[in-house]
Amino acid sequence: MQADKTTLADLSIFSSEEDHSVFHALNFTETNGGRDYLRQLLARPLSSTKEIRDTQITIQHLLAVLPKWKSRISNGTIMVAEKFFETQLTSIPKGANIYSAYIYKWLNASDFAICRYSVEHFVHLVQGMQEIHDLLYGSDSSIQISLWLQRISMLLNKPGVHDILRIDNPKKISIIQILDIASFMHGHYKQAAFELIDIFSKIDAYLSLAKACQHFQLCFPEVTDTEEPSIIAEQLYHLLLPTPVSYDVQLNRASNFLFLTGANMAGKSTFIKAVGVGVYLAQLGMGVPAKSMRISFFDGLLSNIHVMDNIVKGESYFFNEVQRIRKTIEKISDGKKWLILIDELFKGTNVQDAMKCSTTVIEGLRRMQNAVFILSTHLYEIGEPLQQYPNIQFRYFETHVQDDQLAFSYQLKEGISNDRLGYLILKREGVVELLNKL
Numbered sequence: 001m002q003a004d005k006t007t008l009a010d011l012s013i014f015s016s017e018e019d020h021s022v023f024h025a026l027n028f029t030e031t032n033g034g035r036d037y038l039r040q041l042l043a044r045p046l047s048s049t050k051e052i053r054d055t056q057i058t059i060q061h062l063l064a065v066l067p068k069w070k071s072r073i074s075n076g077t078i079m080v081a082e083k084f085f086e087t088q089l090t091s092i093p094k095g096a097n098i099y100s101a102y103i104y105k106w107l108n109a110s111d112f113a114i115c116r117y118s119v120e121h122f123v124h125l126v127q128g129m130q131e132i133h134d135l136l137y138g139s140d141s142s143i144q145i146s147l148w149l150q151r152i153s154m155l156l157n158k159p160g161v162h163d164i165l166r167i168d169n170p171k172k173i174s175i176i177q178i179l180d181i182a183s184f185m186h187g188h189y190k191q192a193a194f195e196l197i198d199i200f201s202k203i204d205a206y207l208s209l210a211k212a213c214q215h216f217q218l219c220f221p222e223v224t225d226t227e228e229p230s231i232i233a234e235q236l237y238h239l240l241l242p243t244p245v246s247y248d249v250q251l252n253r254a255s256n257f258l259f260l261t262g263a264n265m266a267g268k269s270t271f272i273k274a275v276g277v278g279v280y281l282a283q284l285g286m287g288v289p290a291k292s293m294r295i296s297f298f299d300g301l302l303s304n305i306h307v308m309d310n311i312v313k314g315e316s317y318f319f320n321e322v323q324r325i326r327k328t329i330e331k332i333s334d335g336k337k338w339l340i341l342i343d344e345l346f347k348g349t350n351v352q353d354a355m356k357c358s359t360t361v362i363e364g365l366r367r368m369q370n371a372v373f374i375l376s377t378h379l380y381e382i383g384e385p386l387q388q389y390p391n392i393q394f395r396y397f398e399t400h401v402q403d404d405q406l407a408f409s410y411q412l413k414e415g416i417s418n419d420r421l422g423y424l425i426l427k428r429e430g431v432v433e434l435l436n437k438l
Contacts, residue, residue, distance in 0.1 A: 001045035001046070001047070001280075001283045001297075001298050001299060001300060001301060002045075002299065002300035002301070002302075002331075003045055003280065003300065003301045003302070004302065006302075006303065006306075006324075007276075007301055007302055007303045008043070009306065010273070010276070010303040010304075010305035010306050010341070011273055011276045011277050011280060011303065012240065012273070012277075013042055013043075013277075013280065014039075014042070014043075020240065021240075022042065022239060022240065022277060022281075023038070023039060023042050025212070025216075025239055025240055026038070026042070026208060026209060026212040026286075027208060028207070028208040028211035028212055028215070029204050029205060029207075029208045030071075030074065030075060030204055031073075031074075031075040031078055031200070031201060031204050032075060032078075032079075033078060033197065033198070033200070033201030033204065034200075034201045034202075034203075034204025034205045034207075034208065035205075036201070037201045037202050037204070037205040038204075038205040038208050038209075040205075041205055041206075041209070041284065042284065045280065045283040045284055045301075046283055046284060046285055048297070049223050049224065049225050049297050051285065052223050052282070052283060052284075052285045052297075053223075053285070054142045054143050054144055054285070055142070055144065055206075055284070055285025055286070056220050056285050057140075057141075057142035057145075058142040058144045058145055058206055058285075059206060059209050059210045059213060059220075059285065059286065059287070060210075060220065061136065061138070061140070061141060061142060061145055062136075062203075062206055062207050062209075062210035063210045063213060063214060065135050065136065066207075066210060066211070066214065068135060069135070069207070071128050071131070071132065072124045072127065072128040072131070073124060073125055073128035073129070073132075073200055074124075076121070077121045077124050077125055077128075078125070078197050078200070078201075080117065080118055080121040081118065081121055081122060081125055081193060081197065082194075082197070083118075084114065084118040084122075084185070084186070085186070085190050085193070085194075087114060089108075089111045089114065089115070089182075089186065090104075090107075090108045090111050092104070092111075092115065092179055092182050092183040092186065092187075093179060093183070094183050094187075095180075096175075096176050096179045096180065096183075097176070098175075098176060101175040101176045101179050102175065104179060105175060112178075112179075115178055115179065115182035116178050118182065118185075119170065119173070119177075119178050119181045119182055119185075120170040120171060122164070122181065122185055122193070123164055123167050123170035123181075124170065125193070125196060125197070125200075126156065126161060126164045126165060126196075127164070127165060127167070128200075129152050129155075129156060129196050129199070129200065130152075130156055130165055132152070132200070132203065133149055133152045133153060133156070136148070136149060137149060144206075148199055148202070148203065151195065151199060152196070152199060155192045155195060155196055158189070158192065160181075160184040160188065160189065161189075163180075163181075164181060209286055209287075212286075212287075213286070213287040216239065216287075216289060218281075218286070218287025218288055218289055219287055219288060219290055219291065219292060219293065220287050220288075221278075221282040221287075221288050221290070221292075221293035221294060221295060222293070222294040222295075223282055223283065223294075223295055223296075223297055224294070224295075224296055224297065225296075225297055226296040226297075228252065228253040228296065228337075228369070228370075229251070229252070229253065229256065229296050229298065229337040229338070229339070229370065229371060229372045230251060230252040230253070230294075230295065230296045230372070231249055231250070231251045231252075231275070231279065231293075231294075231295045231296075231339070231372060232249070232250050232252075232293070232294045232295070233247070233248065233249040233250075233275070233278060233288075233290050233292070233293045233294075233295075234248055234290060234291045234292045234293070235247070235248065235290055235291035235292075236248070236249055236274055236275065236278050236288070236289065236290040236293065237274055237289050237290070238270050238273060238274040238277065238289070239274075239277055239281075239289045241270070244274075244289075245267070245410040245411065246290070246291075247271060247274065247412050248412075249275055251372040251374075251393075252372070253369050253391075254390075254391060255390075255391055255392075255393055256366070256368075256369065256371065256372045256373065256391050257362070257365070257366045257372070257373045257375070257389075257391055257392045257393065258372075258373065258374045258375070258392075258393045258395060259362070259375060259377070259383060259386060259392050259393065259394050259395070259416075260272070260374060260375065260376040260377070260395050260396065260397075261376065261377060261378070261380050261383065261394075261395075261396040261397075261416050261417040262376075262396045262397030262398070262399065262417045262419065263397070263399045263406075263417065263419040265406070265408060266397035266398070266399050266408055266410070266417075266419075267397045267408065267410040268343065268344075268376040268397060269305065269343050269376070270410075271374075271397075271412065272303075272305065272341050272342075272343050272374050272376060273305070273341075274289075275339075275341070275374060276301065276303060276339070276341050277289075278290060278293060279295060279298060279301060279339055280301060282295055283297070283298060283301075296337055297337065298337050298338065298339050299334075299336035299337050299338060300331065300332070300336065300337075300338045300339075301338070301339045301341075302328050302331065302332070302338065302339075302340050302341070303340075303341040303342070303343075304321070304324050304325065304328065304340075304341065304342040304343065304345070305341065305342075305343040317347070317348030318346065318348030318349045319348075320348075321345070321346055321347070321348050325345075325361060328340060329364075329365075332368060332370065332371050333368075335370055336370060337370055337371065338370065338371040338372075339371070339372055340365070340371055340372070340373045340374070341373075341374050342373065342374070342375040342376070343375075343376050344376055344377060344378065345357075345358050345361065345375060345377055346358055351379070354379060355379050355381060355382050358377060358379055358382055359382045359385070359386070362375065362382070362386060362392075363386075363389075366389055366391055366392055380416055380417060380418055383416040384416070394414065394415055394416050395412050395413065395414060395415075396412075396413050396415055396416055396417035397409075397410060397411070397412065397413070397417065398411060398413050398417070399417075399419050406428070
């Protein structure tokens with residue numbers, strides 16, 4: 001699935017304020033490498049339902065073994081192993097005897113200390129990967145897990161590794177064993193060790209997704225290869241909200257355009273982002289924040305939420321809105337299935353222009369049967385003439401006013417909002433009172 005950098009930013013998949021990103025919410029990794037690989041996973045939606053299903057099986061398999069997961073491999077273990085291979089050591093004697101071992105320890109005290117400390121962590125790495133192999137081994141494994149297990153088995157089935165696997169206590173091995181293992185690792189096992197570390201980083205990243213599914217109680221969606229785009233979600237909510245309100249969503253070819261209205265702060269942007277994040281996670285093979293979800297495989301996801309002006313290029317906000325819409329139309333004219341999210345179209349021009357431009361864009365986009373659209377607007381007036389089109393759904397977020405106070409239910413209602421609350425918000429926040437005192 002295609003999703004550009006603007007869309008990833010709009011949906012907060014990644015964010016400069018990392019604590020407020022989807023990546024941060026899903027990050028339960030324990031190693032630097034796992035964290036880096038998780039970032040790669042979240043940046044690359046999958047390209048087929050087959051890949052999506054295999055990833056779902058991988059995460060579900062890891063979920064099943066979570067209660068038994070007690071890896072002895074830590075971030076420190078990996079850092080020590082990597083540092084060991086970068087360190088220039090005095091040549092370690094091969095096949096050392098008690099005499100040559102003590103001579104090396106005496107003449108090269110600092111190098112021996114590095115060897116002793118590193119060997120202990122290498123034992124944890126090798127034995128830890130064997131434990132992971134044994135824990136994940138099973139006939140119902142995904143293709144991804146099977147590939148990991150095959151490589152782990154091959155990398156551990158090497159001369160010299162079997163002796164390491166038999167060590168009971170790495171803190172109590174002899175000087176000769178320390179030098180033998182250090183010599184073997186430094187001289188013969190560097191590439192294999194780095195591949196083991198790479199595999200563990202990938203497992204750490206996928207395990208993080210499994211932990212996130214458990215933590216947030218996410219459900220695995222059904223992603224199907226259908227000719228027409230569709231989204232059916234029950235009790236879908238936004239992953240990043242501490243106390244979210246859920247929504248039911250249904251979009252298909254016969255009803256492919258959702259026209260969304262409501263006052264500021266009523267929940268329009270949150271709803272749009274909830275749908276976008278849900279579909280994006282589904283196409284990663286990840287669980288989604290919903291009771292249930294079934295979607296077609298989407299070839300692309302584009303958003304138009306946080307458009308910015310460009311002072312350096314002399315481009316106005318409105319100009320960049322137009323450019324984003326133009327590029328969106330060009331992309332989705334390929335006949336493939338797209339989800340398009342538009343929040344407050346044409347905010348950068350006057351009301352009359354915005355109404356005309358918005359109506360023109362909506363009437364054009366709604367004819368594209370290969371895509372589904374969610375568009376929010378403050379221009380409630382354009383809703384009535386659009387009701388002639390049977391494929392446009394009309395939804396709004398209700399707002400109540402009591403004693404000059406706003407109350408938001410965040411419930412999605414059928415119809416078009418007619419709330420006019422801008423002046424009330426201005427008054428409630430004390431701006432009118434301040435102006436009267438000037």
